[in-house]
Amino acid sequence: MPEETIATFTVRSLRILDERGKADEALMPPLSEADIRQMYELLVLTRTYDERALALQREGRIGTYPPVKGQEAVQVGSACALFPTDWVVPSFREMGVHFTLGYPLDLMFRYWAGDERGLVTPANLNILPICVSVGTHIPHAVGIAMAAKYRRDPVAVVAYFGDGATSKGDFHEGFNMAGVFQLPVVFICQNNQWAISIPLKGQTASRTLAQKAIAYGFDGVQVDGNDVFAVYRATKDAVEKARSGGGPTFIECLTYRVADHTTSDDASRYRSPEEVAAWREKDPILRLERYMSGRGLWDEGYGAEVKRKATRAVDEAVKAMESAAPPEPGEMFEHVSATLGQRQEKQRFVDHPPAPS
Amino acid sequence: MPEMTYRDAINLALKEEMRRDPSIVVLGEDVALYEGSFKVTRGLLAEFGEERVKDTPISENTIIGVSVGAAMGGLRPVAELMTVNFALLAMDQIVNHMAKIRSMFGGQTYLPITVRAPGGGGSQLAAQHSQSLETYFMHCPGIYVAMPATPADAKGLLKSCIRDNNPVMFLEHELLYNSKGEVPEDPEFLVPLGKAAVMREGKDLTIVAYSRMSVLALQAAAELEKDGISCEVVDLRTLNPLDTETFIASARRTGRAVVVEECWRTAGLGSDIAFRIHEACFDTLLAPVRRVSGLDVPMPYSRKLEKLCIPQVETITAAVKEVLSEKY
Numbered sequence: 007m008p009e010e011t012i013a014t015f016t017v018r019s020l021r022i023l024d025e026r027g028k029a030d031e032a033l034m035p036p037l038s039e040a041d042i043r044q045m046y047e048l049l050v051l052t053r054t055y056d057e058r059a060l061a062l063q064r065e066g067r068i069g070t071y072p073p074v075k076g077q078e079a080v081q082v083g084s085a086c087a088l089f090p091t092d093w094v095v096p097s098f099r100e101m102g103v104h105f106t107l108g109y110p111l112d113l114m115f116r117y118w119a120g121d122e123r124g125l126v127t128p129a130n131l132n133i134l135p136i137c138v139s140v141g142t143h144i145p146h147a148v149g150i151a152m153a154a155k156y157r158r159d160p161v162a163v164v165a166y167f168g169d170g171a172t173s174k175g176d177f178h179e180g181f182n183m184a185g186v187f188q189l190p191v192v193f194i195c196q197n198n199q200w201a202i203s204i205p206l207k208g209q210t211a212s213r214t215l216a217q218k219a220i221a222y223g224f225d226g227v228q229v230d231g232n233d234v235f236a237v238y239r240a241t242k243d244a245v246e247k248a249r250s251g252g253g254p255t256f257i258e259c260l261t262y263r264v265a266d267h268t269t270s271d272d273a274s275r276y277r278s279p280e281e282v283a284a285w286r287e288k289d290p291i292l293r294l295e296r297y298m299s300g301r302g303l304w305d306e307g308y309g310a311e312v313k314r315k316a317t318r319a320v321d322e323a324v325k326a327m328e329s330a331a332p333p334e335p336g337e338m339f340e341h342v343s344a345t346l347g348q349r350q351e352k353q354r355f356v357d358h359p360p361a362p363s
Numbered sequence: 364m365p366e367m368t369y370r371d372a373i374n375l376a377l378k379e380e381m382r383r384d385p386s387i388v389v390l391g392e393d394v395a396l397y398e399g400s401f402k403v404t405r406g407l408l409a410e411f412g413e414e415r416v417k418d419t420p421i422s423e424n425t426i427i428g429v430s431v432g433a434a435m436g437g438l439r440p441v442a443e444l445m446t447v448n449f450a451l452l453a454m455d456q457i458v459n460h461m462a463k464i465r466s467m468f469g470g471q472t473y474l475p476i477t478v479r480a481p482g483g484g485g486s487q488l489a490a491q492h493s494q495s496l497e498t499y500f501m502h503c504p505g506i507y508v509a510m511p512a513t514p515a516d517a518k519g520l521l522k523s524c525i526r527d528n529n530p531v532m533f534l535e536h537e538l539l540y541n542s543k544g545e546v547p548e549d550p551e552f553l554v555p556l557g558k559a560a561v562m563r564e565g566k567d568l569t570i571v572a573y574s575r576m577s578v579l580a581l582q583a584a585a586e587l588e589k590d591g592i593s594c595e596v597v598d599l600r601t602l603n604p605l606d607t608e609t610f611i612a613s614a615r616r617t618g619r620a621v622v623v624e625e626c627w628r629t630a631g632l633g634s635d636i637a638f639r640i641h642e643a644c645f646d647t648l649l650a651p652v653r654r655v656s657g658l659d660v661p662m663p664y665s666r667k668l669e670k671l672c673i674p675q676v677e678t679i680t681a682a683v684k685e686v687l688s689e690k691y
Binding site: 148 | 388414415417419420422424425427428429430431432433434435436437438440455456459460465466467468469470471504505506507527528529556557603604605607608
């Protein structure tokens with residue numbers, strides 16, 4: 007038998023809005039002016055929260071914080087495509103997803119200030135608590151999707167992670183199982199080019215991350231992650247496919263971590279100011295403003311009003327965070343297991359008795 | 364009561380629970396068509412179909428991770444790890460996620476997961492496939508650890524584990540699969556978690572053991588009776604929750620104790636059991652508590668050497684006699 011090619015693969019890349027704010031109308035998803043304004047307001051809210059969180063950390067009012075700056079479009083764009091019944095399985099740098107879906111800002115501040123009660127998701131939201139361990143929540147998303155499929159529940163499960171997570175066993179095992187069982191799960195990678203100090207080329211020799219899905223038997227698509235419309239469209243297609251039994255999709259969103267990895271990091275030690283400056287030009291909010299301005303949906307007055315509104319919401323959330331009472335010692339035993347062991351009982355009630363009320 | 368093997372008792376528990384509750388699914392490597400490496404899942408695929416009995420790829424960490432997700436999604440997964448040795452590949456999901464998520468998530472979700480894993484030495488499977496890792500799991504808050512010694516307990520404990528909302532490591536002993544015993548037929552027969560069993564009453568000394576070590580302890584007690592020594596045997600049944608009251612009350616009564624563990628001696632769970640007895644019974648003990656443990660070496664492949672590494676009936680009887688001797 008002569009040698010022959012038995013399989014070839016292609017990876018699609020999607021961009022709708024270019025850096026000058028010009029949209030490809032043929033690819034533009036159906037979004038009303040109100041939808042677009044809402045996306046813009048959520049982008050600004052996310053950035054406003056993020057800038058304040060950074061300032062609060064510097065003032066010692068919250069703990070270590072991972073800035074979102076530059077990645078807002080991936081988060082807002084994808085979350086806008088979800089139904090309230092869909093599940094979100096986040097890592098730790100997707101606050102824009104949370105806020106788009108209505109997660110209270112003050113709860114999120116409380117979490118970053120070291121109060122785990124901030125992770126207690128309001129009952130109307132299907133968002134799992136933040137996962138700080140890299141990529142370990144990918145199997146959880148696959149498991150939730152397995153349960154949804156078993157229960158004939160027509161929902162999509164959306165897991166978020168970064169480029170660094172694609173090197174983890176959890177990513178490969180989770181992708182493999184999602185493919186084998188054809189589960190309703192959408193994997194969204196915020197490829198922000200850096201995993202702390204390791205650039206993408208130190209993470210993988212693959213030309214794209216999207217192509218990794220092909221090996222596991224499902225579609226991988228790359229999108230411009232600073233283009234809120236492209237992210238929205240790709241996510242909408244993927245969640246609709248998942249909900250209707252079409253199986254998993256992997257969306258690689260090309261974006262950039264403009265700020266440090268966390269407040270414990272100093273990115274200037276390992277990357278050039280020129281590189282950062284070039285990405286600042288591709289800023290997702292700036293890009294949307296240019297587009298909206300061209301359509302008469304944005305001017306400086308509106309921009310300033312949106313910023314003022316976001317600042318007010320953030321101000322109130324900071325106040326609520328700082329007025330929350332600290333947890334009682336007994337609370338750490340509350341959900342360890344249904345039955346406490348003899349030692350845990352002693353630790354809880356004898357060594358750390360509840361304060362007299 | 365019918366007599367059945369430890370293997371069949373576990374199999375029956377799985378079937379009864381799956382019949383009772385459609386949210387129970389079984390997943391693992393070779394659990395469906397092949398019916399498990401130790402044939403514990405025999406007949407499950409035929410009765411419950413592939414939606415509920417799932418063969419997975421060889422991905423131990425993700426078998427547990429997917430079980431965590433499926434539990435959050437409303438199912439009650441029973442995951443099989445082909446042997447407990449492979450739990451080492453899944454330790455991140457077991458320790459960092461399965462054990463902690465309910466607590467870290469502020470009680471928003473239960474994780475009703477049972478992880479079944481056969482283990483223990485004595486089958487000449489060498490260093491990487493003969494381990495007794497129970498101490499690893501017992502050390503970690505948030506997971507229960509059940510280790511039945513008899514077919515009846517295997518059935519009753521597994522059913523309790525599956526019905527419990529906590530994640531549980533259900534550790535089966537490979538050398539017990541063919542052991543036989545009477546098993547209640549009642550599908551509501553349950554053995555509660557956190558209740559030790561006094562397998563044999565005695566007055567001179569208390570032997571505390573679990574899993575196959577309890578079976579050996581019973582044999583040792585029968586041998587010692589011939590020499591006029593009366594041993595009480597306490598089978599822990601679950602390591603977490605740990606029923607400290609039963610073995611402490613027994614040691615207080617007899618004044619002497621030997622703890623038998625199959626795991627490595629250094630920092631093994633027997634040291635904690637012995638410490639608890641010393642702490643609670645210091646004034647009434649007639650002799651220090653003695654431990655019989657596995658040797659602190661990787662398990663040798665040689666049958667002769669392997670036997671030296673695992674507690675035997677003779678090592679238990681020797682330890683009991685030493686504790687009872689004047690000079691100890």
